[in-house]
Amino acid sequence: MISTTANKVTCSTRQVAQLKAVIAPLYFSQARLLAYPAGIRLASAIHYQHQKQPFRSRQFSTTTSAQLHDFFPVKETAYIRRTPPAWQHHGFTEEEMLAVVPEHREPKTMSDWLAWKLVRICRWGMDLATGIKPEQQVDKTKPTTALAADKPLTEAQWLVRFIFLESIAGVPGSVAGMLRHLGSLRRLKRDNGWIETLWEESYNERMHLLTFMKMCEPGWFMKTMIIGAQGVFFNAIFLSYLISPKITHRFVGYLEEEAVHTYTRCIREIEDGDLPKWSDPKFEIPELAVTYWKMPEGKRTMKDLILYIRADEACHRGVNHTLSNLDPKEDPNPFVSEYKSDPDHQRPNPVLKPTGFERHEVIG
Secondary structure, eight states: OOOOOOOOOOOHHHHHHHHHHHHHHHHHHHHHHTTOOOTTTTTTOOOOOOTSSOBBBOOBSSSTTOOOSSSOOOOOSSSOOOOOSOOOOOOOOOOHHHHHOOOOOOOOOOOOHHHHHHHHHHHHHHHTTTTOOOOOOOOOTTTTOOOOOOOOHHHHHHHHHHHHHHHHOOOOOHHHHHHHHHHHHHHTTTOTTHHHHHHHHHHHHHHHHHHHHTTTBBOOOHHHHHHHHHHHHHHHHHHHHHHHHHHHHHHHHHHHHHHHHHHHHHHHHHHTTTTTTHTTTOOOOOHHHHHTTTTTTTOSSSHHHHHOOOOOOOOHHHHHHHHTSSTTHHHHOOOOOOOOOTSSSSSOOOOTTTOOOHHOOOOO
């Protein structure tokens, strides 16, 4: 079982030497087994409780042996018990989650084609940065829908990919929400519900990242890559949204298509038994995830977690493709609006509309 927490300890020089002697064979054997890329720092976890007590090992941790800790522990205070999510997750039915499939919206305009090609460049860069080998890549002629590869990814490679993806995916919603918020203040006009959806999307992506961060801690190389990628991506989205919100939302829609593809492939490899640690019934997902998604008893496996996250990405996919089809200055956000009594036009479900809704379908 892969545990997600460890108590913080402080070791003397002699204790550090003892720890290294115990850890060395465990660390190298497990590093070879999991084939962790350089982006994640790996060490065998030793839960030190007392100098004379024996050490207890677990399968892996992600901090140095000299100081083990929960990567972002809950801060204890005198009065506050916990801080609930700013946006409560609305939840999905099992039917909705199982109905999500990889899909691709064919570019219809030059701006669509530009957005799609930019996403393909980002996908190539991500594969390179996260160490995906050629035999682990899917059919390049159908990159957004093909799921089979000659060689599956390891659990470690998936975690690297998830963390890198989610650290970037949380940027567009926050930037677009910020710009629309400032535009509403500057123009002294209502925003018609776009701001809240964009910020909620960004918050949701950050919850994905925090969940995976409970499973592993990136090393300095991965952290450096994330800082650089976020700096470039933030400024690119900032300028892009100022120039053309339509192109930006289309770009994000295509980016979310890649996310749905990534999580669908992961689910398939779990089902095929290619990820034995995540298929182990004793594997525990982080409590953070159980609380945020309100996951019921008996539905708390790694596969269940990925199903929830994939449904979130499918929702973002449908929302951004739809927003790209609307007038960003005047049209209301159809996903938070109250509709009239016409039974044929009720609030749309973006999860089940991979290519997004056309304007006439939701605005009229």
